Amino acid sequence: MAIPHGKLPGWADYGLLPLINVIVAFSVSGLVVLLAGESPVRAASLLVEGAFGSGQNIAYTLYYATSFIFTGLAVAVAFHGGLFNIGGEGQAYVGGLGVALVCLWLDTLVPWWITFPVAILGAALAGAAWAFIPAILQAKRGSHVVITTIMFNFIAASLMVYLLVGPLKPAGQMAPQTRTFFEGGQLPKLNWMLEAFGFTIRSSPLNISFLLALVCAFLVWILIWRTRLGYEIRTQGHSPKAARYAGIGEARIVVITMLISGALAGMMALNPVMGDTNRLQLDFVTGAGFVGIAVALMGRSHPAGIVPAAILFGMLYQGGAEIAFMMPNISRDMIVIIQGLVILFAGALEHMFRPWLAAAFASVSPRSVGLGRTGREGA
Amino acid sequence: MEVVTFFAQVFDSTIRLSIPLLFACLAGLFSERAGVFDIGLEGKMLAAAFAGAAMAAVYGNPWLGLMAAIVVSTAFALVHGFASITNRGNQIVSGVAINFIAAGATVILGQAWFMQGGRTPSLTGDQRFTAITLPFASELRGVPIIGEIYSVVLSGHSILVYIAFFMVFFSWWVLFRTRFGLRLRAVGENPAAVDTAGISVAWLRYRAVICTGILCGFAGAYLSMSIGAGFVKDMTAGRGFIALAALIFAKWRPGPAMLACLLFGFLDAISIRLQGTPLPMVGRVPAQFLQALPYVLTVVLLAGFIGRAIPPRAGGVPYVKER
Numbered sequence: 118m119a120i121p122h123g124k125l126p127g128w129a130d131y132g133l134l135p136l137i138n139v140i141v142a143f144s145v146s147g148l149v150v151l152l153a154g155e156s157p158v159r160a161a162s163l164l165v166e167g168a169f170g171s172g173q174n175i176a177y178t179l180y181y182a183t184s185f186i187f188t189g190l191a192v193a194v195a196f197h198g199g200l201f202n203i204g205g206e207g208q209a210y211v212g213g214l215g216v217a218l219v220c221l222w223l224d225t226l227v228p229w230w231i232t233f234p235v236a237i238l239g240a241a242l243a244g245a246a247w248a249f250i251p252a253i254l255q256a257k258r259g260s261h262v263v264i265t266t267i268m269f270n271f272i273a274a275s276l277m278v279y280l281l282v283g284p285l286k287p288a289g290q291m292a293p294q295t296r297t298f299f300e301g302g303q304l305p306k307l308n309w310m311l312e313a314f315g316f317t318i319r320s321s322p323l324n325i326s327f328l329l330a331l332v333c334a335f336l337v338w339i340l341i342w343r344t345r346l347g348y349e350i351r352t353q354g355h356s357p358k359a360a361r362y363a364g365i366g367e368a369r370i371v372v373i374t375m376l377i378s379g380a381l382a383g384m385m386a387l388n389p390v391m392g393d394t395n396r397l398q399l400d401f402v403t404g405a406g407f408v409g410i411a412v413a414l415m416g417r418s419h420p421a422g423i424v425p426a427a428i429l430f431g432m433l434y435q436g437g438a439e440i441a442f443m444m445p446n447i448s449r450d451m452i453v454i455i456q457g458l459v460i461l462f463a464g465a466l467e468h469m470f471r472p473w474l475a476a477a478f479a480s481v482s483p484r485s486v487g488l489g490r491t492g493r494e495g496a
Numbered sequence: 497m498e499v500v501t502f503f504a505q506v507f508d509s510t511i512r513l514s515i516p517l518l519f520a521c522l523a524g525l526f527s528e529r530a531g532v533f534d535i536g537l538e539g540k541m542l543a544a545a546f547a548g549a550a551m552a553a554v555y556g557n558p559w560l561g562l563m564a565a566i567v568v569s570t571a572f573a574l575v576h577g578f579a580s581i582t583n584r585g586n587q588i589v590s591g592v593a594i595n596f597i598a599a600g601a602t603v604i605l606g607q608a609w610f611m612q613g614g615r616t617p618s619l620t621g622d623q624r625f626t627a628i629t630l631p632f633a634s635e636l637r638g639v640p641i642i643g644e645i646y647s648v649v650l651s652g653h654s655i656l657v658y659i660a661f662f663m664v665f666f667s668w669w670v671l672f673r674t675r676f677g678l679r680l681r682a683v684g685e686n687p688a689a690v691d692t693a694g695i696s697v698a699w700l701r702y703r704a705v706i707c708t709g710i711l712c713g714f715a716g717a718y719l720s721m722s723i724g725a726g727f728v729k730d731m732t733a734g735r736g737f738i739a740l741a742a743l744i745f746a747k748w749r750p751g752p753a754m755l756a757c758l759l760f761g762f763l764d765a766i767s768i769r770l771q772g773t774p775l776p777m778v779g780r781v782p783a784q785f786l787q788a789l790p791y792v793l794t795v796v797l798l799a800g801f802i803g804r805a806i807p808p809r810a811g812g813v814p815y816v817k818e819r
Contacts, residue, residue, distance in 0.1 A: 149601060149604060149605075152605065152608070153604050153605065153607075153608035154608055201586075201588050201589075203588075203592065250795075251795075254795070254798065254799045258798075258800050259800070260795070260798035260799050260800070261798070261807075263535070263588050264740070264741075265795050267535070267737055267740075268737075268741065268791040268792075268794050268795050269791075269795070271734060271737065271787075271788065271791045272788045272792060272795075275784040275785070275788035276784070278784050279782050279784040279785070407592070414589065445607075446604075446608045448603060448604065448607055448614065450600045450603040450604050450614070451604055452600070453596050453597075453599050453600030453603075454601050454604065455600075456596050456600070457592075457593045457594070457595070457596025457597035457598075457599075457600060458593070460589060460593035461575075461579065461590065461594070461597065464585070464586060464589035464590070464592075464593065465579035465580065465586055465587075466579050466583050467585065468583060468584070469583050
């Protein structure tokens with residue numbers, strides 16, 4: 118879509134404007150805190166304290182961030198192809214099935230470092246498979262991927278309940294979950310990494326899939342900006358018409374983009390299932406698939422933006438627990454509001470401040486917005 | 497006779513369960529016919545359910561609650577309108593945002609105001625919309641089949657149920673028999689033509705979005721003040737999305753929308769009824785299968801395997817006057 122109204126210098130377009138949007142989102146969140154009868158300033162300080170106050174807290178923050186990096190990347194890849202994958206939640210859920218099946222199969226046979234790559238493959242395949250049907254339906258039958266992926270979230274929820282209260286549950290157990298994986302199905306923790314920086318950590322769920330998430334972020338950057346396929350995906354996203362003239366197969370790109378997106382969402386399951394609880398539980402995704410939308414929008418669909426945005430949301434999740442403990446009126450649902458406001462201001466209203474900002478730039482320094490005497494193109 | 501009673505009860509709960517879908521579905525109809533996609537039906541319904549229950553709990557009057565529900569839901573609808581009409585933002589993104597804001601805000605404010613873990617106090621007696629017994633319902637009960645249908649299925653619902661069915665007719669009349677409706681549909685198909693005729697596209701779409709807000713307000717009020725007695729966290733439970741599915745299923749028409757909502761309500765009712773009981777011939781159907789059925793049906797429909805669902809042509813596209 119064409120960017121409406123004024124032109125801005127590059128740094129304002131990619132740095133300042135998103136920053137303003139996020140600040141507005143957080144200010145409105147502060148108003149909600151005020152409405153609930155608590156001090157926003159104290160909430161903010163509790164949040165930061167809760168997220169970064171100790172090595173333990175940092176580890177938890179990064180643990181949550183790991184999931185959000187995966188789902189954020191998943192949404193971002195689809196965005197580049199002009200697709201809106203709301204199905205990250207369902208794809209991650211089904212990805213958990215892939216992880217669990219691999220772990221249940223291999224955990225008594227081989228050590229974790231053999232199980233891990235197979236589990237990555239299992240998660241990615243399961244997530245991609247769940248994205249494949251909406252993708253092929255859009256590519257071949259013209260049904261919109263937004264609606265079908267929403268529907269597939271619900272279908273995934275029903276499917277997983279069915280599997281977890283039925284076939285996957287060990288006999289004689291009440292809770293709807295698989296058996297606990299043995300050592301061969303447990304990812305090693307990353308506590309040593311933070312301890313190397315001088316923190317002490319009793320126990321935390323931060324595990325090696327955090328490093329995998331960072332690797333994936335790098336690979337996504339290479340894919341989107343450094344490969345032929347990435348170029349085709351971006352072309353398709355910017356202008357389907359241009360892509361068609363250039364001979365890029367529209368159906369092929371839609372399917373491939375959604376498969377990559379689904380695979381990334383599916384890999385999110387490694388973090389909680391194999392890294393923390395070591396069993397497949399009901400609703401283990403807990404909204405991480407949707408957080409991915411906020412993360413991708415905030416990070417402007419670039420891995421370099423997605424990783425910090427994911428850490429910010431990890432901070433909200435971990436620090437939010439601290440606030441909930443200290444301020445009984447502010448439960449963890451506060452995060453859901455913040456998430457919504459970030460999506461609103463950084464996504465739907467992303468251009469709201471643009472005309473205003475452009476006018477400000479034009480009056481302070483006309484040259485920066487391409488109005489200078491030299492008549493050069495704006496930077 | 498037992499079969500008749502069984503089906504009368506199932507149809508009775510079918511009506512109860514399909515009413516929120518019906519209101520929400522008609523709500524979506526107005527917005528999407530005007531070219532504004534709305535996946536925020538869920539959030540508006542939830543916010544309305546909370547506002548209604550909170551108001552009714554404090555002031556003890558369900559009609560005041562309904563007003564509050566409509567006002568809050570319309571406010572959310574206007575935010576969606578501001579983002580997608582005035583700011584030409586992505587309508588899907590805006591809808592997602594509204595769903596999250598409503599999901600979080602209802603619980604936070606509920607906890608802060610009522611201190612009951614995010615729920616509102618239970619509504620009792622007159623604080624809810626109570627059941628209306630249609631005339632002669634008890635007298636006709638003895639009449640076989642017809643009496644059963646009249647007294648069990650049709651009678652004994654709250655006023656909102658009858659309003660919902662009236663709204664189906666009313667929406668049809670507004671959309672297909674008034675000037676406003678014609679323009680509204682035109683703006684969803686070809687806004688440039690409407691603009692050329694000297695009619696404001698933005699104002700027309702805003703009015704459509706307001707209609708959506710009002711109807712979502714009814715849907716939420718029904719959930720928390722008629723079928724339920726008070727607000728509980730996430731009480732919409734995906735109904736906004738089923739309503740969206742029903743809307744697509746009905747190919748964006750009011751009459752079929754009612755049938756689609758009744759069908760999805762029936763699936764819901766039957767899945768509650770059949771939990772654990774084996775069916776003749778088929779054997780035991782897992783409840784999850786029936787729960788997933790509306791979504792599966794919608795996907796199949798969207799894929800064009802049963803008929804073709806073609807959305808309003810300008811749906812999801814912000815209107816830019818100057819090119």
